[in-house]
Amino acid sequence: MILTSEVVPDVDQDDFDYTVKLTSVEAQPGCNVTVSKFYAQGACVGSRQNDIGLSGTVKGLTCAKVEDNTASTCSEVFTSGPKDALIASTTISQGQSFDSGKACYSSDRGYVFVKSTCDTPVKISATVATADDATPAALSGLDWYLVLSVLAVMVTGVANRVMYKMALVPLQNYVFFLAQFQTFGYVLVYGTTLFLRYRAGLVTKQMLDVTPKQLFLAVGALEALSSLLGFIGAARLPGVTLPLLSQSMMLWQLLFAYLLLGKSLRPAQIAGALLVIAGVCAAAWPSQAGASVFQQVRPVFIVVFVISLIFPALATIIKEKIFAAAEHRLGGKKLDIFVVNTCGSTAQALFVFLLLPALTYSRGMSVTELPSYLYQGARCFGGLAVACGSDCSGAPLLPALYTLTNLAFNISALNLLRTAGNVVMSLVMSTIVPLTIWSFTLPLPYLPAAPALGTNFILGTGVLMAGLLTYNSPQWLPALRERVQDQGKAKPA
Numbered sequence: 001m002i003l004t005s006e007v008v009p010d011v012d013q014d015d016f017d018y019t020v021k022l023t024s025v026e027a028q029p030g031c032n033v034t035v036s037k038f039y040a041q042g043a044c045v046g047s048r049q050n051d052i053g054l055s056g057t058v059k060g061l062t063c064a065k066v067e068d069n070t071a072s073t074c075s076e077v078f079t080s081g082p083k084d085a086l087i088a089s090t091t092i093s094q095g096q097s098f099d100s101g102k103a104c105y106s107s108d109r110g111y112v113f114v115k116s117t118c119d120t121p122v123k124i125s126a127t128v129a130t131a132d133d134a135t136p137a138a139l140s141g142l143d144w145y146l147v148l149s150v151l152a153v154m155v156t157g158v159a160n161r162v163m164y165k166m167a168l169v170p171l172q173n174y175v176f177f178l179a180q181f182q183t184f185g186y187v188l189v190y191g192t193t194l195f196l197r198y199r200a201g202l203v204t205k206q207m208l209d210v211t212p213k214q215l216f217l218a219v220g221a222l223e224a225l226s227s228l229l230g231f232i233g234a235a236r237l238p239g240v241t242l243p244l245l246s247q248s249m250m251l252w253q254l255l256f257a258y259l260l261l262g263k264s265l266r267p268a269q270i271a272g273a274l275l276v277i278a279g280v281c282a283a284a285w286p287s288q289a290g291a292s293v294f295q296q297v298r299p300v301f302i303v304v305f306v307i308s309l310i311f312p313a314l315a316t317i318i319k320e321k322i323f324a325a326a327e328h329r330l331g332g333k334k335l336d337i338f339v340v341n342t343c344g345s346t347a348q349a350l351f352v353f354l355l356l357p358a359l360t361y362s363r364g365m366s367v368t369e370l371p372s373y374l375y376q377g378a379r380c381f382g383g384l385a386v387a388c389g390s391d392c393s394g395a396p397l398l399p400a401l402y403t404l405t406n407l408a409f410n411i412s413a414l415n416l417l418r419t420a421g422n423v424v425m426s427l428v429m430s431t432i433v434p435l436t437i438w439s440f441t442l443p444l445p446y447l448p449a450a451p452a453l454g455t456n457f458i459l460g461t462g463v464l465m466a467g468l469l470t471y472n473s474p475q476w477l478p479a480l481r482e483r484v485q486d487q488g489k490a491k492p493a
Contacts, residue, residue: 166447
């Protein structure tokens with residue numbers, strides 16, 4: 001017996017992150033009850049795309065939409081809806097979250113649908129609330145998919161940063177090839193994903209046409225500069241210093257958001273940024289014994305690496321403008337992220353190639369020596385001996401592994417963001433910093449032994465972590481406070 005859907009409480013806003021809880025289920029013993037995940041009014045049944053007014057097709061059929069709580073709509077959910085959007089009520093802990101996600105552009109109504117094997121009535125109660133009003137799924141019970149998603153981000157995040165340094169060992173004199181190889185990997189993966197989403201109707205032609213292409217060219221140019229300069233600087237720096245120096249990107253993002261977007265800065269953001277600066281300075285300061293991990297490093301490469309982080313911060317500002325302008329032109333609908341990623345990566349590949357003459361000039365080479373540089377670089381990328389005597393052992397395996405881990409990290413991070421939201425994502429990203437530093441202290445192949453960290457470096461890392469937690473406190477602190485309050489209310493008098 002398929003029952004009419006249960007109306008969940010109204011959410012008085014559009015474009016919201018939601019969390020759904022199953023508060024109670026009353027059914028005759030022996031009845032098998034299946035509950036659907038949350039559908040915003042207007043959601044696409046075939047894909048459970050919570051975006052009102054979605055056009056296109058799903059599996060060759062016109063996308064049926066949830067418009068009301070009638071039995072016919074309920075039947076459509078269980079016959080045409082995706083199987084992963086249905087859950088047996090016996091697997092759900094009552095009072096805990098069993099669904100979370102994002103309603104891109106919804107009305108203020110939504111439904112949870114119910115199916116039972118018995119003819120006796122089933123009473124079910126579910127609630128939905130925005131992320132600001134609800135405890136995130138990550139804090140409301142053990143969700144193994146969420147646990148695995150967090151582990152995936154942590155493992156690939158650390159591996160990505162370690163492989164970043166290892167890939168530069170054979171190609172430190174030929175960073176152009178590493179940058180271009182990475183960029184073409186982006187274009188291939190993002191382009192394929194965009195094509196599949198376009199075929200499924202999740203990306204429309206209007207989305208592809210709505211954004212001025214010169215903005216994507218600007219994003220590509222900035223990210224190409226960042227990639228090349230980052231590789232040049234990182235190739236000459238100890239691996240343990242890279243996670244620390246990378247946090248300076250936060251400072252650039254704050255500065256540009258204030259100057260270019262006119263955003264007001266929260267006290268927690270300012271305090272967090274100052275703590276990050278203090279942490280980096282403390283880590284770089286020599287200890288009483290005179291040792292520092294930066295002691296044997298030429299300052300110019302620190303400057304080059306830090307400058308390389310300016311450009312992705314600027315690119316982020318432009319992307320924010322792209323999304324805002326597109327949402328206005330699309331009548332409130334969000335621009336698909338793979339449109340931006342694919343176009344930006346394609347432009348980045350173009351500008352990496354155009355910057356090749358400047359790269360060779362920075363190495364003291366003339367334009368006439370460019371063909372020889374390309375030939376020797378291609379040999380080194382293939383793991384063959386080159387005329388300059390560079391040790392190219394480890395190529396092309398290390399560059400390929402870096403590109404794969406980089407893509408895996410980006411995909412797993414996007415998945416975690418969609419699954420658990422910004423609160424969990426910010427905390428997980430913060431934990432990657434000390435884990436990466438610790439990883440570089442291990443005896444890794446192809447890398448020289450890590451220098452002694454010293455007391456100041458460890459102290460500076462701790463201060464930096466405090467800065468990251470402070471900076472992200474507006475995201476995680478309200479959720480933690482609500483969790484503590486809920487536990488206090490649950491205690492018996």
